[in-house]
Amino acid sequence: MDKMKLKLLYSDLKSDLDIIEKELAVAVNSSSHLLNEASLHLLLAGGKRIRPVFVLLAAKFGNYSIDSIKSVAVSVELIHMASLVHDDVIDDAETRRGRETVKAQWNNRVAMYTGDFLFANAIEYITDLQNTYAHEVLSHTMVELCIGEIIQIEDKHYLEQTVRDYLRRIKRKTAILISASCELGAIASQADEETVKHLKWFGYYVGMSFQIIDDILDLTSTDEELGKPAGSDLAQGNITLPVLYVKNDPDIEPLLKEILAGTISGENRQILLTKIRDSDGINRAKQISNLYLQKALNEVKQLPANSAKKSLQNIALFMSKRKF
Amino acid sequence: MNEALIKQHIKQYKEAILHQVQQSTLLKYTGAPVIDEERLFFTLLPLFNGEEWEESQRKSAIAVTLIFSALAAHDLVKELNATSKDQQLQVLAGDYYSGKYYHLLAIDGQLDLIQILSEGVATISEHKTRFYDRQIYGFDQLIQSIQLIESQSIEQLLEYYSFHEYIFVMKESLLLIALKKELAAYEQGEQPFYISKSSQLQANINILQLEIEKIESILMDEIKNSELLEEQLKSIILEKLMKCTLEKQLREG
Numbered sequence: 001m002d003k004m005k006l007k008l009l010y011s012d013l014k015s016d017l018d019i020i021e022k023e024l025a026v027a028v029n030s031s032s033h034l035l036n037e038a039s040l041h042l043l044l045a046g047g048k049r050i051r052p053v054f055v056l057l058a059a060k061f062g063n064y065s066i067d068s069i070k071s072v073a074v075s076v077e078l079i080h081m082a083s084l085v086h087d088d089v090i091d092d093a094e095t096r097r098g099r100e101t102v103k104a105q106w107n108n109r110v111a112m113y114t115g116d117f118l119f120a121n122a123i124e125y126i127t128d129l130q131n132t133y134a135h136e137v138l139s140h141t142m143v144e145l146c147i148g149e150i151i152q153i154e155d156k157h158y159l160e161q162t163v164r165d166y167l168r169r170i171k172r173k174t175a176i177l178i179s180a181s182c183e184l185g186a187i188a189s190q191a192d193e194e195t196v197k198h199l200k201w202f203g204y205y206v207g208m209s210f211q212i213i214d215d216i217l218d219l220t221s222t223d224e225e226l227g228k229p230a231g232s233d234l235a236q237g238n239i240t241l242p243v244l245y246v247k248n249d250p251d252i253e254p255l256l257k258e259i260l261a262g263t264i265s266g267e268n269r270q271i272l273l274t275k276i277r278d279s280d281g282i283n284r285a286k287q288i289s290n291l292y293l294q295k296a297l298n299e300v301k302q303l304p305a306n307s308a309k310k311s312l313q314n315i316a317l318f319m320s321k322r323k324f
Numbered sequence: 325m326n327e328a329l330i331k332q333h334i335k336q337y338k339e340a341i342l343h344q345v346q347q348s349t350l351l352k353y354t355g356a357p358v359i360d361e362e363r364l365f366f367t368l369l370p371l372f373n374g375e376e377w378e379e380s381q382r383k384s385a386i387a388v389t390l391i392f393s394a395l396a397a398h399d400l401v402k403e404l405n406a407t408s409k410d411q412q413l414q415v416l417a418g419d420y421y422s423g424k425y426y427h428l429l430a431i432d433g434q435l436d437l438i439q440i441l442s443e444g445v446a447t448i449s450e451h452k453t454r455f456y457d458r459q460i461y462g463f464d465q466l467i468q469s470i471q472l473i474e475s476q477s478i479e480q481l482l483e484y485y486s487f488h489e490y491i492f493v494m495k496e497s498l499l500l501i502a503l504k505k506e507l508a509a510y511e512q513g514e515q516p517f518y519i520s521k522s523s524q525l526q527a528n529i530n531i532l533q534l535e536i537e538k539i540e541s542i543l544m545d546e547i548k549n550s551e552l553l554e555e556q557l558k559s560i561i562l563e564k565l566m567k568c569t570l571e572k573q574l575r576e577g
Binding site for chain 2: 030031032033034035083086089090092106107108109110112113114115116117119120121123124127130132135136138139140142143145146147149150151153154
């Protein structure tokens with residue numbers, strides 16, 4: 001995703017995001033020399049910080065005060081960072097965002113402890129927010145995130161899975177944390193109940209749309225754009241929406257079985273990707289992503305008039321229309 | 325409380341914990357969560373000594389046990405090549421149990437305890453990395469780390485509910501049990517969790533043996549002379565502490 005373009009969409013949040021960035025550096029600071037190195041390594045790798053952005057924008061619909069919401073923004077980003085560190089162990093990933101992963105630079109065990117340290121700090125940070133319901137939301141989100149990942153492992157290589165299975169999985173894997181970011185931002189700023197609800201659903205729909213696009217891009221982008229080989233998800237056994245739509249196509253099915261079995265040649269892999277790109281699977285998946293985008297925009301429409309409204313709209317459009 | 329009743333309580337707690345984290349895929353591939361019965365026993369020490377023990381304390385004790393299950397799941401992830409399905413799910417099992425402890429306390433409105441325990445988990449993670457750090461830690465520092473890793477969350481729980489007077493026995497007992505297990509495993513040529521990763525401990529096995537004897541002696545005196553602990557409970561604790569020594573003696577014939 002073009003980070004620069006995205007940042008322009010919320011440039012008025014820059015000073016508050018700088019505060020969050022500084023706070024993140026404080027949050028990952030550790031008395032352990034090794035953990036400090038590992039956490040800093042992660043922090044320097046950057047990231048879009050899209051979840052804190054959603055927290056801040058959602059908070060604009062209540063009594064916005066950076067001091068009272070920064071702990072929420074830091075917390076959701078730490079959760080995201082921690083889950084990436086653990087995901088890299090699961091995926092046996094050597095690099096992320098062009099940098100060596102924690103597990104590659106040290107080992108899996110250090111990655112586990114780094115993730116645990118970040119998760120624990122995330123929870124500790126958000127206890128600044130003395131609202132039981134907010135903690136129910138976040139803890140439920142953390143559990144659901146895990147279940148999403150567990151299901152993803154279960155569904156790997158399983159061609160009989162349905163579109164519904166896929167949607168349920170990405171809800172937990174991606175949409176729920178973005179939804180919680182919006183909801184918690186609104187709760188922390190004491191927005192009214194109706195507004196909290198619209199923001200929660202906005203986050204959910206944007207998250208769904210975003211993940212579908214992410215899955216499409218894994219198949220349609222170049223290796224350079226992705227920073228990893230195109231079709232990596234599929235090669236790892238993750239069957240995504242565009243593939244589900246074309247899995248029974250007689251031209252595609254045999255190659256699909258080869259890639260899932262790990263026996264595909266480089267040449268056949270390219271042929272498979274070309275066939276999927278040329279199929280209607282991509283367009284059908286785009287249509288579903290678009291449906292979620294429309295639902296997200298519809299939630300924004302129902303929010304009170306506010307400068308953040310336009311930003312939410314623009315970010316949703318950007319995330320769902322991005323090219324890589 | 326007598327031994328039979330204690331055993332019954334431990335069994336009930338284990339069932340309640342397993343009920344909290346029932347997840348069919350995890351159960352199939354990673355098995356039930358690790359629940360260390362010795363640790364659970366020392367978590368429930370005030371209950372076994374007849375202290376008033378309410379529902380919130382019951383839930384908090386379950387949450388603390390889940391923290392240890394979460395950490396134990398991650399200790400089972402191999403340092404290299406954790407690519408099998410079982411290992412991948414081991415990573416997620418730890419995260420899942422963590423989420424569950426947080427959720428359990430959140431729905432109970434125990435925000436202060438959540439804050440204290442999460443701070444403790446961060447500290448435990450810091451101390452675990454000491455065994456992987458290039459930086460050299462001294463013998464005493466490593467023993468201190470082992471003690472913290474083994475008992476920090478229980479100490480926080482006991483502090484939180486103002487059961488301060490149980491902390492010494494709990495902390496020293498868990499350290500003693502851990503060190504005895506480590507030493508026994510090391511002597512049998514196994515790969516004990518702490519010693520295998522620390523050249524400092526390996527080079528000081530004799531000092532470790534002396535340290536164990538020192539802790540054992542102080543602890544025995546403390547328990548025998550305790551005005552706080554019921555006599556029946558004293559015997560049960562002493563039996564637990566001697567168990568490792570007896571097992572060692574039996575092995576050595």
